Ligand SMILES: O=C(CO)[C@@H](O)[C@H](O)[C@H](O)[C@H](O)COP(=O)(O)O
């Protein structure tokens with residue numbers, strides 16, 4: 001048997017004298033708890049100096065905290081408290097087990113600067129206890145003369161105390177007395193004492209380190225004294241420990257103790273500390289093996305623990321050789337050695353041994369703090385041409401009403417005077433500071449990633465719509481898979497062929513499925529979840545839930561169903577953060593971490609941008625979010641409402657995220673900014689006066705082709721905004737900048753950015769159709785095509801003699817400043833992308849209209865809001881196709897294909913109910929061929945826009 005497990009037979013508890021964030025996250029501490037019967041952890045300032053100062057585990061968190069204007073003290077406290085909480089949680093099962101026998105504790109020491117400060121110690125002890133907020137934390141207080149009253153008081157307050165820095169027997173007695181008196185004070189105050197745990201940490205190896213050289217010197221002098229000294233070398237520490245144990249047995253008996261015991265008091269156990277051997281002449285396990293005895297704890301450094309695991313021979317030795325121990329202690333004075341004086345010296349030295357590393361740690365934190373503060377957020381370069389003056393005036397107006405301060409106070413009057421809208425605004429501004437909350441959740445998420453990998457998962461599929469999957473889509477495209485990450489796929493379509501493609505491309509049994517839905521009621525993610533759950537169940541039976549993770553808001557119905565289905569994990573997000581503002585919450589960060597991205601760093605960058613936007617008071621310069629938002633708002637009001645996003649290839653999916661954010665937030669009440677993504681840059685003559693160009697790229701990437709075109713556009717009078725990131729991790733900052741900018745632009749328009757009133761129209765129409773499907777088995781089709789040609793059918797309010805004619809008449813409705821929106825309810829493919837791009841190019845070239853394109857049903861949860869709620873300037877071409885290889889949906893009477901068709905028809909009906917100009921093109925069984933056929937017809941049509 002592993003000696004570390006066998007040692008339990010002797011009622012000896014082994015705790016680990018070490019902590020570091022890495023071992024909390026990478027499963028090492030959990031493994032030691034599970035496999036090595038580890039029963040607690042102690043930390044001290046030197047341990048944290050090694051952990052924090054000696055590694056980069058904490059650097060991103062330090063930067064985030066520094067940027068929040070936290071002092072070095074606050075940074076230290078937040079870091080250590082987070083680690084201690086995490087460790088406490090890992091030990092919770094030990095703490096709560098019926099045979100806990102005083103174990104499952106994690107110790108956190110008060111500042112070494114307080115070693116001689118009673119009041120300071122009490123104050124910090126109370127503060128730490130409250131901040132850690134775990135029943136199994138122990139606050140460590142030094143056994144100095146000033147520490148003793150603090151121990152008594154904190155015990156009386158009901159706090160678990162680890163008394164540290166005990167070197168001598170006389171002091172040990174005072175420590176036990178302080179403990180007992182504290183319990184008595186508490187009883188007098190009528191408070192319970194049965195949950196209070198305490199240990200008295202007796203430091204060992206340091207005793208020998210101090211006294212052995214003295215003994216060796218005397219031994220070298222020879223004679224009788226020399227002989228005596230020789231016999232005592234290496235014996236003083238063990239003798240002290242053995243004698244302390246005898247005292248322990250004497251103290252915790254008798255009527256005084258019995259009275260407390262009757263009220264449930266637990267003894268203050270002895271804990272052997274400083275048990276790593278420092279003398280190569282001794283056995284490495286000297287301070288472990290010899291001190292095994294009932295009801296004692298040994299806190300062991302990692303290296304010693306590993307040696308014990310390899311060659312430890314557990315046996316009860318604590319009460320062996322007591323005569324010898326007593327003799328050693330009795331005869332030391334004969335050698336002129338006063339143990340009490342020497343241990344006093346050890347106490348002073350002990351305080352120094354904690355103070356010095358603590359000081360060093362504070363210095364290194366201060367350096368990192370300063371470095372963090374020196375980094376400034378990437379500025380956007382604004383070349384706004386004629387609009388500059390109006391933008392400047394608006395910024396001045398906003399500044400004069402202290403917009404930034406009001407924004408951070410969630411003053412809804414900055415947006416609208418409508419009371420209901422104001423209430424909604426206040427309720428959905430949780431995203432403002434959610435990055436700070438998420439910094440604290442990073443270790444938890446990283447630990448989860450580790451668990452998932454250790455459980456053998458090889459792939460991740462994130463399933464959800466809109467804001468619940470947009471950020472993962474961007475991450476997947478903008479970053480390479482991280483060294484420690486897993487490959488990731490995103491499913492956000494009901495298209496049966498895509499579902500099938502994903503299913504065929506993954507190792508089903510070893511795939512982790514994340515069902516992401518804020519509301520927990522969105523039909524698509526629930527369908528995806530049911531479909532894949534059914535598939536995995538066929539392989540793993542009742543254990544299918546192991547492969548599933550939910551991200552949703554607390555209290556959603558989905559929480560109940562995921563719990564019933566035994567989901568591996570449910571991450572509860574934040575009700576006050578709307579979907580499209582949730583990139584930096586569990587929705588974005590759990591998939592990002594699984595993919596191997598440093599989420600701590602992403603958040604640090606976001607917090608840098610928060611700071612620049614005034615989250616912690618004036619940041620000295622312009623507020624980049626305000627600057628961008630005002631520019632976009634003013635330009636849109638001047639008619640430049642088509643934000644044309646230009647990005648390098650590696651960022652092409654950023655447009656999907658931005659589309660949702662801007663279109664869904666601003667596209668309402670007949671107003672809005674239309675994001676135009678995926679249009680290749682063309683010569684200035686092809687653009688109307690309705691554009692603003694925004695380039696988001698990298699400092700290090702010249703991207704000359706786009707840059708020279710942008711210059712030409714700027715020269716031609718178009719406004720151009722450029723944002724250059726340092727690397728992909730700056731997306732953390734950009735998400736934040738754009739969220740602020742979107743909210744600010746909405747304030748320019750005077751609308752509520754946080755609702756999406758018209759998304760519901762399509763959902764309602766789809767639901768109605770699905771009800772008919774459930775009753776009648778198929779979707780009711782009322783409309784007949786105007787023309788069917790070469791297998792492609794055209795449905796529209798406009799007529800024509802043939803396909804080209806219908807297309808010509810449809811586009812003849814266009815006016816300058818309108819836009820084309822392509823809605824492809826199809827299986828995404830490179831061939832299709834190319835054909836759809838050709839359609840966009842042709843419309844742009846011939847009509848000079850802005851063109852947008854999206855796959856359905858994705859865009860329903862995104863730009864769908866703008867399509868119905870924004871200005872009536874869109875021409876909508878909807879593509880549908882047959883589903884030759886449909887997929888049934890388990891537990892439902894319809895297929896994925898029918899679901900998708902109902903979504904298309906539902907949205908078409910919604911668009912028509914808002915008087916939008918629509919054309920539906922049904923492509924038949926071969927969508928790729930069908931689009932080509934339609935393009936061929938379009939090529940023969942003569943397109944022109946109406947006069948302005
Ligand atoms: O928490 C405790 C004791 O409660 C321990 O962390 C204690 O501080 C350590 O064992 C000692 O500081 C380690 O001492 P040493 O090995 O450096 O002499």
Ligand SMILES: O=C[C@H](O)COP(=O)(O)O
Nearest residue numbers: 466467517518519522579
């Ligand atoms: O953007 C949000 C989508 O409509 C999905 O909503 P959900 O996260 O509640 O499922």
